[in-house]
Amino acid sequence: MAKGQRRTSSGIPLTDAERVIFAEAKAGGSKAICFFNNKGGVGKTTLVANLGAQLALDFNAKVLLVDCDPQCNLTQYTLGEERSLEIYSESDPKTVYSIIRPLALGKGYSSELPVVKPEKFGFDLVIGDPRLALQEDLLAQDWRDAKAGGMRGLQTTYVFLDLLKKASAQSYDFVLFDMGPSLGAINRSILLAVDFFVVPMAIDIFSIWAIRNIGQTVAIWQRELKSGISIAEDPSELPDVERREQLKFLGYVTQQHKERGAGVSKTGAIDEGAPAKKIVLAYQEINKNIPAEISKSLASFYDVGKIDPHLGEIRHLGSLAPMSQSQNTPLFNVAAGGSYIQLRKQARELYRDIATKLLRNITVA
Numbered sequence: 001m002a003k004g005q006r007r008t009s010s011g012i013p014l015t016d017a018e019r020v021i022f023a024e025a026k027a028g029g030s031k032a033i034c035f036f037n038n039k040g041g042v043g044k045t046t047l048v049a050n051l052g053a054q055l056a057l058d059f060n061a062k063v064l065l066v067d068c069d070p071q072c073n074l075t076q077y078t079l080g081e082e083r084s085l086e087i088y089s090e091s092d093p094k095t096v097y098s099i100i101r102p103l104a105l106g107k108g109y110s111s112e113l114p115v116v117k118p119e120k121f122g123f124d125l126v127i128g129d130p131r132l133a134l135q136e137d138l139l140a141q142d143w144r145d146a147k148a149g150g151m152r153g154l155q156t157t158y159v160f161l162d163l164l165k166k167a168s169a170q171s172y173d174f175v176l177f178d179m180g181p182s183l184g185a186i187n188r189s190i191l192l193a194v195d196f197f198v199v200p201m202a203i204d205i206f207s208i209w210a211i212r213n214i215g216q217t218v219a220i221w222q223r224e225l226k227s228g229i230s231i232a233e234d235p236s237e238l239p240d241v242e243r244r245e246q247l248k249f250l251g252y253v254t255q256q257h258k259e260r261g262a263g264v265s266k267t268g269a270i271d272e273g274a275p276a277k278k279i280v281l282a283y284q285e286i287n288k289n290i291p292a293e294i295s296k297s298l299a300s301f302y303d304v305g306k307i308d309p310h311l312g313e314i315r316h317l318g319s320l321a322p323m324s325q326s327q328n329t330p331l332f333n334v335a336a337g338g339s340y341i342q343l344r345k346q347a348r349e350l351y352r353d354i355a356t357k358l359l360r361n362i363t364v365a
């Protein structure tokens with residue numbers, strides 16, 4: 001462990017059942033999970049950071065997070081302004097961009113996996129990079145080549161599969177990807193490389209559309225890639241290609257409705273009387289339809305009979321969220337007093353619960 005990294009658990013001991021589920025989920029090597037929704041602002045980054053921290057700090061897992069969003073919110077959240085600034089001020093900061101860049105230069109896969117250790121989250125992090133946006137074009141061009149069976153295109157498309165090979169060699173139990181809100185080339189490469197995906201979503205019509213998009217788009221990409229590989233010159237040169245068609249859906253997390261400006265007090269307590277009735281009715285209707293939408297749109301990615309995909313409902317945690325950001329600390333470990341203590345307790349139970357359900361779904365997926 002790096003100097004300065006603190007491994008402070010939430011203080012809630014694991015139950016025996018949680019230990020068993022964890023041991024089962026981590027058996028058989030490292031698992032890669034991405035958190036994806038092409039709708040923005042649905043709590044992806046907050047979820048991935050807190051879930052990663054929960055797995056690292058409470059379950060004592062070896063966890064790697066990869067910030068693949070050019071906005072770099074995950075990096076800023078977990079490292080803080082000062083440390084981020086320090087790193088980004090270096091002449092050639094080692095980031096996720098350094099992993100993709102050598103491919104753009106025709107030099108093949110990068111030889112290293114650069115990580116930093118955010119002080120209070122317990123996991124390692126491949127930091128984000130705004131220059132990642134520049135690589136969208138390269139990945140998009142090489143995708144055309146990949147579909148036609150070109151080795152260079154396939155190599156670029158599998159850049160994250162190569163990252164996972166390195167992570168596995170370094171014995172990470174879990175590799176979690178935070179992604180920007182798009183169905184662009186970077187996210188395609190991630191979705192074609194990982195074992196599992198989780199969909200964080202708001203309860204609104206946009207998220208329903210997003211679920212439909214994800215299912216259809218990923219299925220098309222997989223078909224196109226498969227056809228590319230079938231005509232490729234030497235697929236054995238690609239990293240671990242047998243992993244490519246195993247993408248499975250682990251579940252979704254809903255964000256509790258928040259009526260903007262009203263209905264939520266400073267500490268996050270929901271005032272049931274405040275939200276406009278019409279909005280609440282629309283919300284209830286959409287909420288009711290989500291399970292059917294999920295099983296209809298994502299049925300080919302999970303066993304509907306075996307998995308309960310609803311991993312949890314994230315309640316609005318009020319000012320605990322900005323406090324967690326300014327302290328660069330998981331929600332469940334925010335230094336707080338007064339009414340925030342109750343809110344923090346809820347965050348502790350919530351993330352433990354989501355982590356346990358996620359681990360259980362890994363064992364049956």
Ligand SMILES: Nc1ncnc2c1ncn2[C@@H]1O[C@H](COP(=O)(O)OP(=O)(O)OP(=O)(O)O)[C@@H](O)[C@H]1O
Nearest residue numbers: 040041042043044045046181314315316317318321
């Ligand atoms: N449970 C919560 N309670 C209160 N605020 C929250 C909660 N979860 C997230 N937020 C806040 O909502 C905002 C959006 O969250 P977040 O950045 O996690 O979303 P995102 O889906 O990653 O966004 P983007 O699409 O831009 O990547 C942030 O300011 C975050 O602090």
Ligand SMILES: [Mg+2]
Nearest residue numbers: 044045069073
């Ligand atoms: Mg984000």
